[in-house]
Amino acid sequence: MVYTQDTRPVRHGEELDVNKLERFLRQKLEIPSGDMQIRQFGAGHSNLTYELSVGEEWKVVLRRPPMGPVAPKAHDMEREFKVLQSLHPVYPLAPQPYLYESGNLIGRPFFLMERRDGLVFDHSFPEGVDATEELGRQLSETMVDRLAELHSLDYRNTSLKDMVKPDGFMERQVHGWMKRYEKARTDDVVSGERLKKWLADHIPTSKDASIIHYDYKLNNAMFSKGDPSKMVGLFDWEMTTVGDPLADVGAAMSYWIQQDDPELLKTGLGKPPLTVREGFYTRDEFIHRYAEKSGRDVEDIDFYVTFAYFKLAGIVQQIYYRYKNGQTEDPRFAGMHVFVNHLIRHAEETAGL
Template sequence: MHTVPDGVEVVASWGRARHLDSPPLLVLDAATSFLDQQGIGSGTLAWQRIGDGQSNVTYLIERGGECVVLRRGPRPPLPKSTHDMMREARVQKILGERGVPVPEIIAVCEDESLLGVPFYLMSRLDGTVITDSVPPHLSCAEQRRATSEAVIDALVTLHGIDVTRGELASLGLPEGYLRRQVERFHSLWEINTTRSLPAVERIGDWLARNLPPSQAASVVHGDYRMGNLMFAPRAPARILGILDWEMATLGDPLADLGYLTATYSEAGSPATPLELTRVTRSPGYLTRRQLAERYQCRTGLDLTPLPWYQTLALWKAAIFCEAIYTRWQRGERPRDASFGPSLETGVPRLLERAGHYAGLTAITRR
């Protein structure tokens, strides 16, 4: 944990940020004032950035022996309808009341004068997020399998919640979800790129021509993967919390399964920029096919069209990553020395994998 600001991302006050090329992400005196208003801790604030998110930003905050997590959007200007902190907090409150494992929302702040954007505070979960290494308590073959099974079982539970009544019904319109996704991301490409990648248009056209009928309506997390799950600190494998609800809405549940399986690391498969939890390449974890079979057994949904959803997932990811690459090229990610530049080739790799699922590999290489 840090108590001293770094002078770029974290500053002591807005006065200290006047010389910066980009606005800071955390202003310590403003955050301290908000904690005072909420009666959280006392004395000096300590901070630590956590997570691997490339969009919204999360900090662990400690003050006077009390720990909370602060979550905010990236630096403005923000695209319309994205990075809605108030909505993200509301989704978690509603789902928490329905038994979904999520952090407790402690406070929300709509006053942009404090940090430049709205933000919220949530409880800290004492657990493990699995990325590059296997936690010792989940390292045996039995627990590796149980870890994979827990990932699917939590998704099945989320998708089983009734979204036709109560507050959940106001979170989105399930009808037409897939078409809206294709149209929205198709429109985002031109405003987020400075180069020509014809595969984007070809895959987008294929998706639009082959829209599958949705079999059910559910909460869709939108970024459901192992790296967004907090596991309990002791065996057996158990999920304490599902994290990062930025893209949650109501729609087709197979969109989540398509994303999970398309981005899931598996031995022998080509690497992409979305391979964020590499440990599942190791022996003992379920394969993509086994994940899908477990989901199908528990939901009864027909997974024949799953390749369409996997194509959609990687095509969307390519467009999202291209926006990050463009921001890096423009100097808007000054401390990004690895992820941003890697997307020069990373985005085409995502498109090639998307084309593989769609059976369009040959044309995506042109």
């Protein structure tokens, strides 16, 4: 999900009962007088995210799972809420969570968190921002540095230590995503058997464990209006856990599209991201700076990037599966099987198959 400054009217079929929500929230929170309004953040392909507001004084963000059946253990609102509770005090880029509701109110669990204000860089530069190569370089540096900063935190000093099992992380990830891909597979996507065998045969030994965001990409970050190179928020903590930090770097690189990438890789999730522009780091430059900032050995990074493409294929396939089975009517999902097949082929190329 992307927290841009722009919201829009709620999509048909994804409405919330504003009167029921307002009555409930006024019992739990201090909210100024006035009518509550609900608008929706329009981007994102997974959880549904809304802005609740009363005038200009009070604004919060509500996160809930998508409509229809969801994959087991996916879209766990309570877990994401607890992750934010753990991280916000030690990593202030994570927004402050306010409350969690288990599902009795709107039929699905949801949580509320603070609404941050700033710039989001997605497919184009925000209005009023000078689109310079220098800014592209600064944004790239900031993205690397804030990721290395997250990985430097000691998870044992947070309540995450009671929520995670870092031992055997990569083995669980590789075999877990193989199962998820197969369970969500439709007859118009490839099996990926050759790639899955390569991944299973090349799992590296993790050298350490850290807090990982695991959905780290430019449009999940927010930057200062006064200094567009300064990050002021980081969102979408649904996949956050403790595990191999290089898996986080690999996942980030699967979203970090560069100018010479195949066209379908650039456009598989919509318009090409800003990272294809001059000035932004290449993946190699990103990885090199991460190695310098973190002090970590990145010798096995090709495995992690290959796995990240496969994992992304699995995520996209789960979305497409819901569309093909009539669980969502969002037209953005109609051709996602094409992107899934391309991701599998691209991962095979990255693996040298």
